[in-house]
Amino acid sequence: MARVSPELQWNTRELHTAQPFGIARWTHSTYPRTFVTLSDGGLSGRGEAAPNAFYGETRGTVEAVLPLLADALTDPWDWDGLHTALSARMPHDHPSVKCALEMAALEWCALSAGVPVWRLLGLSPLALPESSYTVSLASLEDMRTQARDAVGRGHGVLKVKLGTAQDEAILEALREEAPQVALRVDANAAWTRAQAKRLLGVLEAARVELVEQPLAAADLEGHAELRSRSGVPIVADESLHHVSDIVALARAFDGVNLKLAKLGGPLQTLRALRLARAHGLQVMMGCMIESSLGIAAAAHLAGLCDWADLDGALLLADDPFEGLHWSAGHLARPEGPGWGVTPRP
Ligand SMILES: [Mg+2]
Known part of the structure; x- marks a missing residue:
């Protein structure tokens, strides 16, 4: 019998954060996410495209390129072939689309083997590091409230967004609200060299x-x-x-934040992770604002990392998937077949 090629379908949904989410560059509440399904032989693998304008992607670019790529995925098991086909058509572009397709192929293979994706990939069954929870940029009072609420829910690691004229005051206020938590800072590229030098002492204090x-x-x-x-x-x-950026970054940084949606999917992220380790970098598994499907994919790799920042779906008011098990910042590694999440009824 002739082999029928896999069928690819997708649809975009606007996801909403429970509160406006602010960083140095912008504040948004609505996030269009495109969900891809690869169906073949009665099994369906799923992926999520979480485009980010900083990396040159929008809902429009995702929806424009997907129809041109539907025939790149001819065999879900041919991961190198998929990477080669996508790289040939979109060198250095559209990483969240590549991510969605790679995720869909991997989940299809894992479902056909009846195992979680991390087992399909032969990854060590390590526990995930505790995830940070983000305190997004807002008024000082609002940021205090965010921190107080997160600590009240049991979070032990907070990541505070900075890059304002009152960063010092924000740090002081959050330390006052949450003296015991591990505090991380994300300036999202907003400081000048002089500002950063001046703030080093504040960060240490x-x-x-x-x-x-x-x-x-x-x-x-x-x-x-x-x-x-x-x-x-x-x-x-x-x-x-x-x-390919990793080698140059090793001369300037102590660590790297790996996100599936900007690197082009779980397999490309694993390549980045190995390269980072080879160059002595520490690694964080990060995320975009994305559903529990995208977060699950990152969770399958996060046990290999030093730090986790996987709160993207926790910030949503309308996460379309369920099945991840959180206890405050502690995310259990998914154990079901595939990505281990199901659509919310
Ligand atoms: Mg960041």
């Missing part, structure tokens, strides 16, 4: 565990200089877009 992307994405020299003066580890997020 506030016992900040790490600082993410203090300077502009392209400023590797500035990050290298900052790192040489800093007692707080400096982690690249916006500076890391492609797997």
Whole structure:
């Protein structure tokens, strides 16, 4: 019997955060996410595209390129072939679309084997590091409330968004609200070199565990200089877009924030993770604002990382998937077949 090629379908849903989510560049409440399904032989693998304008993607680019890629996925088991086909058609572009397709292929294979994706990939059954919970940029009073509420729910690691004229006051206020938590800082590329140097002492005094992307994405020299003066580890997020960036980043940063949606999927993220380790970098498994499907995919790899930042779906008011088991910031590794999440009824 002739083999019928897999069928690819997708639909976009607007997801909403429970509260407006603010970082140095913008504040949003609505996030269009495109869900891809690969069906073949009675099984359906699923993926999520979480486009981010910083990496050149929007809902429009995702929906425009997907029809051009439907025939790139001819055999769910041919992962190298999928990567080659997608790279040939979209070199260095559309990482969240590549992620959705890679996720769908991997889940289809895991379902056909009846195992979770992490087992399909032969990954070590390690526990996940505790995930941070984000205190997003808002008024000082609102940020205090966010921190107080998160601590009240049992979170032990907070990641505070900075990049304002009152960063010092925000840190002081949060330390007052939450003296015991591990505090991480994300400036989202908003500080100047002079500002960052001035704030290093403040970060150390506030016992900040790490600082993410203090300077502009392209400023590797500035990050290298900052790192040489800093007692707080400096982690690249916006500076890391492609797997191939890792080698250069190792000279300027202590660690990297790996996100499936910007690196092109779980397999590309695993490549980045190995490369980061080989170059002595610490690794964070991060996420976009995305549903529990996208978070689940990151959770399958997060046991290999030093830090986790997987609160994207916890911030949503209308997460379309369920099945992840959270206890405050502790996410259990998914154990069901595939990604281990199901549509919310
Ligand atoms: Mg970040």
